[in-house]
Amino acid sequence: MRTRFWPAAIAAALPGVAQANCGTAFCAVNTDWNVQGIYAEPGARAELRYEYLDQDQLRSGKDKVEPGEEPRHHDELSTLNQAWFATLDYNFASGFGVSAVIPVVQRDHEHIHNHHGAQIPQEWDFTKLSDIRVTGRYQFPLGTQELERQRMLGFLFGLKLPTGATDVENDEGEEAERSLQPGTGTTDAILGAYYQVQLPARGVSFFTQAAYAVPLNTHDEYRPGYRTTVDVGMRYQLAEKVALLLQVNAVWRGHDSGAEAEPDDSGGRFVFVSPGISVNVTRNAQLFALVQLPVYQYVNGVQLTADWGATGGLGLRF
Numbered sequence: 001m002r003t004r005f006w007p008a009a010i011a012a013a014l015p016g017v018a019q020a021n022c023g024t025a026f027c028a029v030n031t032d033w034n035v036q037g038i039y040a041e042p043g044a045r046a047e048l049r050y051e052y053l054d055q056d057q058l059r060s061g062k063d064k065v066e067p068g069e070e071p072r073h074h075d076e077l078s079t080l081n082q083a084w085f086a087t088l089d090y091n092f093a094s095g096f097g098v099s100a101v102i103p104v105v106q107r108d109h110e111h112i113h114n115h116h117g118a119q120i121p122q123e124w125d126f127t128k129l130s131d132i133r134v135t136g137r138y139q140f141p142l143g144t145q146e147l148e149r150q151r152m153l154g155f156l157f158g159l160k161l162p163t164g165a166t167d168v169e170n171d172e173g174e175e176a177e178r179s180l181q182p183g184t185g186t187t188d189a190i191l192g193a194y195y196q197v198q199l200p201a202r203g204v205s206f207f208t209q210a211a212y213a214v215p216l217n218t219h220d221e222y223r224p225g226y227r228t229t230v231d232v233g234m235r236y237q238l239a240e241k242v243a244l245l246l247q248v249n250a251v252w253r254g255h256d257s258g259a260e261a262e263p264d265d266s267g268g269r270f271v272f273v274s275p276g277i278s279v280n281v282t283r284n285a286q287l288f289a290l291v292q293l294p295v296y297q298y299v300n301g302v303q304l305t306a307d308w309g310a311t312g313g314l315g316l317r318f
Contacts, residue, residue: 049313156192185219203237225254245276265301
């Protein structure tokens, strides 16, 4: 029965990048029900999701380092990222769909500014609207939809809009670095594709997605690097209302550029494994949670990374 495949959690059009030189970070977990294949019927859905990512480990290349070990204009100490994501989504009978993701980020960042031999601690703590993503999609079945196996191919296209602030200051009036700001100031194009397979009789479904985001402009001498993500995931129906989730998420991010960027200390390559669980509260409501664990992390220059992250939330369909 198709409703068995509705509860699960897997990508908001384009997952964020779980790394940064001084703190811009979101989990790489994918939570798009359409990508996983559990919500293809016409209609609306909404999701409220929370993310937690504590970046307190400096890394140079693949190696962990301590603050001050490699001379820098400033030494990063930590960035605590918390965020809420509100997703509004609608599927049309034609196979087209549209989704809007509205993020609000709470960020607490600390670093030491090295100035003529003096070490000056600086910190920022703010809660702000980040950049909204609006994406469209088109999906269609592949071949005859047999009862034993159902396959779907989909394409993603959209924009990340410059809705987040780029001039947040701390209590001393110091503007945060551009990579720490809640917004990039740029409009980014998003392109992607996904493939899904459902095996209803076995209570198992699989998906894979590849997506690419690239800035279309520069804002105040800053241009974030491109982002490429590849996700592979599965869902197993453990009980009538409980499903187990597992994802592998790979992220490539290019160097930032511009006079206000730190190109040498931005971008990298990352692989995460993300186990999780989803629980049906009612037929049209589900709770879900996933943990993000790094398998491979390589950063350009010196950047803050996290040993783990987590996300969870509530999804509704109407």
